[in-house]
Amino acid sequence: MGAARAVLESLLRDRKLDVTLTSERPWVDPEDAAAIGIPQIDEALGGGLRRGHLSEIVGSRSSGRTTVMCAALAAATQRGEVAAVIDSYDRFDPASAADAGVDLSRVLWVRERGDAARALKATNLVLQAGGFGLVVFDMADVPASTVRQFPHTTWMRIARVIQGSQTTALLVASEHIGRSPGGATIALNATGKWMGESARARVLSALNITPRVATAHSHVGTSHVGTSHVGTSHVGTSHVGTSHVGTSHVARRTSHVARDTSHVARDL
Secondary structure (H helix, E strand, O other), rough: HHHHHHHHHHHHHHOOOOOOOOHHHHOOOOOEEEEOOOHHHHHHHHEEEOOOOOEEEEEEEOOOHHHHHHHHHHHHHHOOOOOOEEOOOOOOOOOOOHOOOHHHHEEEEEEEEOOOOHHHHHHHHHHHHHHOOOEEEEEOOOOHHHHOOOOOHHHHHHHHOOOOOOOOEEEEEOOOOOOOOOOOEEEEEEEEEEOOOHHHEEEEEEEEEEEEEEOOOOOOOEOOEEEEEEEOOOOOOOOOOOOOOOOOOOOOOOOOOOOOOOOOEEEO
């Protein structure tokens, strides 16, 4: 029996299918979670995102996606972990991330200029390499039509690669894509708060962000974390121009800032 098992494991390794072998992976506590640093969301997640699973952050523009992503990166690097960002459209702003508390010396930034298929391949390579506490695949600006061209098994394969590992994989997108059985969906919704007595004089003063957390044991939209108050919540917003969401330093998604200045940047 032992010889047969050794032969089988050898064949799996030759075909690069050894990620399915339990002997190749450290045991992971199923309750082990990686906090993202936002108390309201961490509480709803039961302590954070589960390691060894694929989760996702979804929402429209200015809904707080980048704020939550940077919070997760900051929490991971502050724990001494190494993180990776696969940036599909070269939108990641390292200066803003540093302002949010991200230790850039612990971040691998893989920059792509709009080729989602290449970005997906890079994500697979990074996950297979191992050693990362958090790997973020930012697909926020990838058109939905492009995402739908990926096989349905794509996200199952990604989840399989990290199963049983200490890595948390996180998708960032405009709509629900996929997650592993133990993963979570953090859905963000933003509503504007306006000032002014007439329609012509109205000014956007703040954005109220409502995050919802869904797991395999709950339904999307049933686990409300609550609507943030202006200027008080890490997820919420303060006045336009200083907020953590929308026009903030963290959420400003521009490809013109620090394109070639970060020492952690790598082009595919």
